[in-house]
Amino acid sequence: MSTSKSAADDPVDQLRRAADELETAQQRVAEFGEADLRQLADAYEEFTGILGRYEEPATGDGDFQKFIEFQGRVETFVEELPEDILLREAFEESDDHLQQRRLSESDFEHVREQLSPVADLVARLTDREDARDEYERARKQVRDRLREVRECIDDLERLQRLGGADLTAPTERLREPVERYDERVTDAFTEFKQEASARAVLDFLDRTAVYPLVPFQPPPADLKSYVDSHPPGTKSIPELLEMADYSRSKLDHYVDDPAALTQSVGTQQTYLRRLDGEPLTVGWPPPAAEELRWRCQELTAVVNRFAPDVVESLRAVERLPRETAYNRLRDSAVAEAELTDEERDRLTSGAVADELATRREERERLADALDEFSER
Structure with a gap:
């Protein structure tokens, strides 16, 4: 520069x-x-x-x-x-x-x-x-x-x-645990979004607000209020999105208040469709050791809420700074990815x-x- x-x-x-x-x-x-x-x-x-x-x-x-x-x-x-x-x-x-x-x-x-x-x-x-x-x-x-x-x-x-990084260093020692966790947590969140009720998913997202290192966008207030207080909130997000695309006459057969669903869900379809597990991933190259430690602590608390079986893979990532030459391997990974x-x-x-x-x-x-x- x-x-x-x-x-x-x-x-x-x-x-x-x-x-x-x-x-x-x-x-x-x-x-x-x-x-x-x-x-x-x-x-x-x-x-x-x-x-x-x-x-x-x-x-x-x-x-x-x-x-x-x-x-x-x-x-x-x-x-x-x-x-x-x-x-x-x-x-x-x-x-x-x-x-x-x-x-x-x-x-x-x-x-x-x-x-x-x-x-x-x-x-x-x-x-x-x-x-x-x-x-x-x-x-x-x-x-x-x-x-x-x-x-x-x-x-x-x-x-x-x-x-000065060693581009021949065995960065796979970091990559494999990180990619394994990222893949598992992404799949788990996709399943959670598809199968849990919209009410449960938005409640989960709302609770992540206290974890700044897990950067989910909080649910819009009108959408959260609707799914908390109306029967369609018990349906999954894919089902809600499908209903939001119904014509007014068809929607009359499924909900008591079609206008409320159209207003609260129909206007937030982009938000709902874009929801994915990316904020839960560690990413590649991984962050510096101290940042990784704090991030893994917050991720553990969050992931444990909907996919406790994935936490084991996250703990393997958390142990990397203690079990590997993390800083050297990370510098090599960053150099390989960014230079x-x-x-x-x-x-x-x-x-x-x-x-x-x-x-x-x-x-x-x-x-x-x-x-x-x-x-x-």
Whole structure:
């Protein structure tokens, strides 16, 4: 699996640049002081808000009362500004310009131009926030890339481990007990589904919900309710499915409530038809030894409910990690089943080892970058 990045996309370089830009932005704020810039930003926002609200009624032949009100608001605003506020003179000059007998749109444009030095200073705060956001995005890119690289390393290490497996190992020592159990439990479940009542089968499936390693899909609630409370629930699933295909007139001869059967069973035919013993199987290649141990424990409890005679075959599977060189044989089985010709070629040529070394170096570089550039 290749996860190479071009130099232009290198997330560590992007993080380093973002850190430099954030430091510059922070210094630009510190040059005037956080508190003073925020005081100026509040004043600028309030003053430009006044300009925006009154520009239309105070210009040309607008509302004279609003015009007088506007000039009073501006004058009061400037008078109440703190004496030590940054660029107070820009507000004073704006007030002087606006105290005319008549104002036009160009006067408001002129005042906004007079306030541009204020806007530039205020922008230092937003520039710093933008730089901080970019810095955090860059850190996230490094974290995401580190996760990708770690996943890639896991895949490569697994591939390398499989490449070292002995493909001549006697994997039949595992295969034979596993396939014997899988075949027996599949046949037993098929027989159970065909011969037991639908009520018994769905009750069994409902009870398996407490066993997460036996992944049956739970029965739909409406179907379970119907088979629990209506006489057709005592029939087998094949019989129920056959009845669901009957015409309404024919169904009238077999059940008291044809509509209920059609609604509850007819709409769940796909679920019923697809029910098989696959969730009860171990599968090939078998799982790792620890997973096999837990899975066999749950399977024993479940299989014992409908096919106790099959449990003996399951116990033979459960004993494999204790009675065989399980990990070695399993690695051979997995390699035999999963390694593609391309992967074998990459292993033989050394490409897997080379990429693994490269990814490990990248992992260290990414991790070091996250340590160097912490959250700010």
